[in-house]
Amino acid sequence: MPGQQLKKVILFALLATFVALSVWWIDHYLWLSFGMIIAALLIFLVRFEKRAIEPREMVLLAVLAAIAAVSRIPFASIPSVQPTTFVIMMAGFVFGAESGLIVGVVAALSSNMILGQGPWTPWQMLAWGLVGLTAGLLKNCSIMNKTWGKISFAIVWGFLFGWIMNLWGLLAFSGGEGVLDITALLTYFIGSALFDVMHAVSNVIFLLMFGGIWMKILTRFQRKYGLLEKEST
Template sequence: MRVIKVVFLFLLIIGVLVLSFLRPDDYLWLSFILALFSIVFLLIRFERRKMEARELVLLAILASIAAVGRIPFASIPSVQPTTFVIMMSGYVFGAESGFIIGSVAALASNMILGQGPWTLWQMVAWGLVGYSAGLMQKTKLMNTTWGRIIFGIIWGFLFGWIMNIWGLFAFTQGGNAVNMKSLLTYFAGSALFDSMHALSNVFFLIVFGNNWLKILTRFKRKYGLLE
């Protein structure tokens, strides 16, 4: 069942992203569709147990924290605690919870910072941050501070590369001018911003990582949330 859900998720993501190229003016509707399916995807996880209101409230709070965290750092390109919050939330509460926190955080924060065709891609990128953190929560890599730092560095660059794919196709005449040279040029141009994103992830993980882990784990165990 878990494999089926993973396959369904990636097919959904691919389908929505393809639609974003075919219908670029409908980005907001596509974003809401992805958010809706994210919620359905989360609820599938709880098909054998009752979903409690306090669990939904917790997810909403974490998504809000991740979204609001972007605003004070909006003037500093790629530096924000959003990826850190999504990563830690997915790590503690699971893959599906991480995905919905990431996707909703992107949609909510862009209500303030500005919606556009990029919103859908940010939802996917941040959703995958939380989802992959949840999938790897029992691995040796994620159970050490240095492992989580490496994970944060990797996603600092992966997030930028996912957004590069959108930018490359969106600003090169519908993708007609995409070739190896333009690809390398585009990715090289974003290297500084991707590095800043990765370094900001490292900073937040080193300074706040252990405290966040203790707090979220305590909430999960004490109140039996999202077990």
């Protein structure tokens, strides 16, 4: 529907605006983070505007976001290694793009309540939100029905997440000038390469170890209780 597409474009524009403001309005990152939460929820609600959202569906997404957030804590001492990306991927693969976006955005904000808030928070919310969003958008592609397809997705996002955070670093600490400085750009990307590899490898390990059982459990919940069926189709 043209009207629905326009609403989604507007809401995505809001998310982009929040991220842009996080560079110039760096001291107010927490307000921007909550603004992104509201925008993500609105995106979720647009999809379900023709039917009532059941409380148990919202509870399910809240539980998944909580699991994704809490799972960062035991691995906090190991840079870039955490199951958070894996949990967000599973949410997107099973329940669809909007649900994946919600889980990713909420998980980033809530986990940083424990691990530390900062001007990087909106960018982590963006990066993990995009993980869930793209997982949902690609879930029905034939390659995603194969293990190697999911592994490729996990590897790509291990690096893309780091690159998005590199972009924040350049913008935040260079006043925007670092974007045009090839030396600074290469320095950021080379400096983060090891961490990006660790993120990608940990994504693959969690996927191979727990991906099958998570898909079965979440799919069983969805079919048994009729949760988020409209979104995931």
